[in-house]
Amino acid sequence: MGIKVYNTLTRRLENFEPFEDNFVKMYVCGPTVQDVAHLGHARTYIAFDAIIRFLEYRGYRVFYVRNITDVGHIREESGRDRILEGADREKLEPMELVDKYMLMFFEDMDALKLRRPNIQPRATMHILDMIEMTKSLIEKGYAYEVDGNVYFDVSKFPDYGKLSGIKYEELIKHRIEPDPRKRNPADFALWKKAEKGYLLKWPSIWGEGFPGWHIECSVMSMKYLGPQIDIHGGGQELILPHHENEIAQSEAFTGKKPFVKYWLHTGYLTIAGEKMSKSLGNFVTIREVLKKYDADAIRFFVLSSHYRSNIDYNEEAIKRAADAIDKIKSTLRELYYEKEDARAGHDEMASNVCTEMKRRFIEAMEMDFNTPEALSVLHELIRKANAYLSSKTTTIAGIDAYYNTILELCNSIGLLQGFKPETEINNLTASGILQILLNIREELRKRGMYDLSDRIRESLKEVGIIIEDTKEGQRVRLKR
C-alpha cells in the first residue's frame, strides 16, 4: 500500500516517494544549546525517532541530520542574544556554555534511546559556508548589504509564503518596529553586524558580525544532504519564519525547487493547556522526568498522541503510559515462562492472529505515522496474547508467534529496545540468596505456613523484587 505523509507545504496527505528509491534524506531542526533540554524537545525528537525507525523497519535507508544551534540569535524586542544571556547568567564563556549544554543534550537523547543522527553539525563550524552562501545570494540579486548587515530581499522571491500561507500584505505590516535600513519590513537578515563589545562574532567581507538564524539550516542541510532533500522536520512554531526563510534562501541559491519534498511538523507539548517553553517558564526537563520514568514510558506517552497534535503533559498521563509499558512487558514475560510448558506443533490460529495484527499495525503507521492507532492495535494484540495464555492450549509455535510479533512491532517504533525477559530473570535467579529464599518460601507454602511466606514476599517487594504466585510456581520480576 505504501506510506502516506501529511505535507505542510501542500496541506494534504501525499504518497511518500523519496527522490532516490529507498534512500531517505532527512533533516530535523535541532535545539539551541543554551540551557537544559525540556520535555517539549523530547516530544519532537521522539516523534521523529519513531518515524525514522518505522521507515527503516519498512526497508528504507534513512540518512538523518540534526543540527546543533550554537550561535546566539538576537531577540528583536530585547536586542539580546540567548547564548550570551546564558553565558552571563552562568558566568561562563559563550562557547563554554554551548559545550556544556550540547553534551547534556546528547546525554538526554541517548537516555531517551533515540537513534543517533548520522551527522550532528554545529552552526559555528559552518560560518564560512554561511558567508559564502550569503555572498552568492547578493551576487544573484536576492540579497543586499547595508552598513555591515545583509538582508534577503523577499520581494525577489515570489514563492515566499508558500509554506506558511502568509500573504504579502500581512508580511509587511510587522508588529514590532522593523530595522529602518531594510528595504522592506519583510526582509530578513542573512548576516548581522556585531555591535561593539559583542562577543560572538566572525570576520567577513562586510566587517565583523554573525549569521542570521535561518541560514545555518539551509547551509548544513545542503552541505550534508545536497540541494534537495526528502524530509525536513521540526516543531510547528518553526514554520514561520524559520522554514519559510529556509525555502527562500535555499531555492534562490540553488535555483532548484523544491528544496524539501515533504515538510513535517510536530504539535506542541503543552502543560495545563499551554505550550511548554523556556520563555513561559512552565517547563519540565528531560532529566527530571527520567528520574521517575524510563525511556519507554516517556516514548509511549509521546506516541499515544499523533505527532501533529498537541499533547498535554501531566503526572497521570505519563503514569498511564508507564503502566501500559509494564503491561506489555508482563505479557512478554508470561509468554517466556509459558514456553517451557507449551506443546510442540503448529498453531495456525495464533499465527493468523499475529499476521493480522501486524498488518493492521503497519497499516496504521503507514497512514501518516498514526501511532495512537498503531498502539491500539498493539493493545489488542496484547489482550489476545493474554487470552491465548489463559486458554492453556499453547504451543511453542504459538508462543513464539505472539512473542516475536509483539517485540517486533514495539521495536519498529523504538519501544522496548533490547528487552529480554530471560536476562532480566536470569540476573535475578542468578542470585544464590534469592534462590534459597524462593525455595524456602515454596516449602512454607506447601505446609500452609502463609504468614511466613507472605512475609518473605512483602520483604522482597520492599527491596524491589516482586514475586507473583501462579499455578506453575513463583515468578520473579523487578519493580519499575
Place this chain on the structure above:
RNA sequence: GCCGGGGUGGCCGAGCAGCUAGGCGGCGGCCUGCAGAGCCGCUCUACUCGGGUGCAAAUCCCGACCCCGGCUCCA
C-alpha cells in the same frame, strides 16, 4: 487584526461519510490460601451549538461560541 490547528463517552485519545478504535478509571463475574497478574461482561452508539446537503454526517457545507498556537526567540 491576519493565518493555522482544535472542540469525541468520567478522563486520555484514534476515526474524518455507512462497518466494536484503543487505553485509563468504575462496577460485576471467573481464577487464586491471600496478594499480584490475567480472562469475560457491563459502564459505551459519545462526538460544542444552530442550520444545510446526502438513502446515510462525529465525519461534507454555512453560521455561531469556546480553546490552543504562529505573525518576536522557541522543538
